[in-house]
Amino acid sequence: MQLVIKDLSKTYSDNTQALKNINLTVYQGMFGLLGPNGAGKSTLMRIIATLQHADSGTITLGDIDVLQQKETVRQILGYLPQEFGLYPRVSAETLLDHLASLKGLVNRGERKEVVDAMLQRTNLWEARKRNLGAYSGGMKQRFGIAQALIANPKLIIVDEPTAGLDPAERNRILNLLSEIGESTIVILSTHIVDDINELCTHVGIISNGTLLFKGRPIEAIESIQGKIWKKRVSKAELLEAKNHFNVISERLLAGSPQIHVYSDEKPDEHFEEVAVDLEEVYFSKIFEEGTVAQSH
Numbered sequence: 001m002q003l004v005i006k007d008l009s010k011t012y013s014d015n016t017q018a019l020k021n022i023n024l025t026v027y028q029g030m031f032g033l034l035g036p037n038g039a040g041k042s043t044l045m046r047i048i049a050t051l052q053h054a055d056s057g058t059i060t061l062g063d064i065d066v067l068q069q070k071e072t073v074r075q076i077l078g079y080l081p082q083e084f085g086l087y088p089r090v091s092a093e094t095l096l097d098h099l100a101s102l103k104g105l106v107n108r109g110e111r112k113e114v115v116d117a118m119l120q121r122t123n124l125w126e127a128r129k130r131n132l133g134a135y136s137g138g139m140k141q142r143f144g145i146a147q148a149l150i151a152n153p154k155l156i157i158v159d160e161p162t163a164g165l166d167p168a169e170r171n172r173i174l175n176l177l178s179e180i181g182e183s184t185i186v187i188l189s190t191h192i193v194d195d196i197n198e199l200c201t202h203v204g205i206i207s208n209g210t211l212l213f214k215g216r217p218i219e220a221i222e223s224i225q226g227k228i229w230k231k232r233v234s235k236a237e238l239l240e241a242k243n244h245f246n247v248i249s250e251r252l253l254a255g256s257p258q259i260h261v262y263s264d265e266k267p268d269e270h271f272e273e274v275a276v277d278l279e280e281v282y283f284s285k286i287f288e289e290g291t292v293a294q295s296h
């Protein structure tokens, strides 16, 4: 099964163009949608999850028309939204049982088995009788994953699942996601490059509603190999460097700025080549998009 998105656009009523003619095919396995805040990730996730309308375009999942056959999609969808509301006075066990029955698991005994297994898998077994309102941020996210996976979905959408989590909880969430079978389509939206590095076979980079790259991370990395250069500058030199070079990112190293520059050739003898990773790709695509937008 494949998810095929064609010419998808969405403009909000205040004229914000959140998605501009998106074309994308997502295969089975883990697909990472990477983009900065406000890029359009959640809008795209919500449209695929049948929670929001698109203005134009089509989405098909196998032979299902996602934008028309919403009920059919919901039966096979597992969705963890960015803002995940919980009933604070209900226990994880009770809510998961309820959600499983809504998803069509009607046999009580069978349902208990599935719910128990999911509580174990998400490491919430010990806390299963506690009210969800007393859960920590990481536990809430793990519960969110549990409810998304409960009925063996064929399409799983997780929107920024690691935002705000400490490194240990983040690892737990990434490990859980990595256990999902390869026969499922999983779309993971995030602004954290390392989430993608660790999990995804394919990546899409989105900014300002435009899909800037789609493909394997390794292809993206190869496309800019040998073109990213770094140099330490003083704080006073920073502005001039930005005017002079294609600075795609800057970071502080022991308090002084280091710039990363996109250039086909070594910009001057003080620059050193950077070993490119997905983060460099991300910054260079966002930079490119920014210069194209400015020139219009």
Ligand SMILES: Nc1ncnc2c1ncn2[C@@H]1O[C@H](COP(=O)(O)OP(=O)(O)OP(=O)(O)O)[C@@H](O)[C@H]1O
Pocket (backbone or CB within 6 Å): 012, 013, 014, 016, 017, 018, 035, 036, 037, 038, 039, 040, 041, 042, 043, 044, 082, 191
């Ligand atoms: N209901 C809405 N009405 C108007 N504009 C909206 C609405 N929801 C989102 N937007 C705007 O649409 C654009 C895309 O937002 P979206 O939430 O899809 O981005 P995102 O990539 O998920 O960002 P974040 O990581 O911050 O959640 C942004 O400019 C946002 O301000």
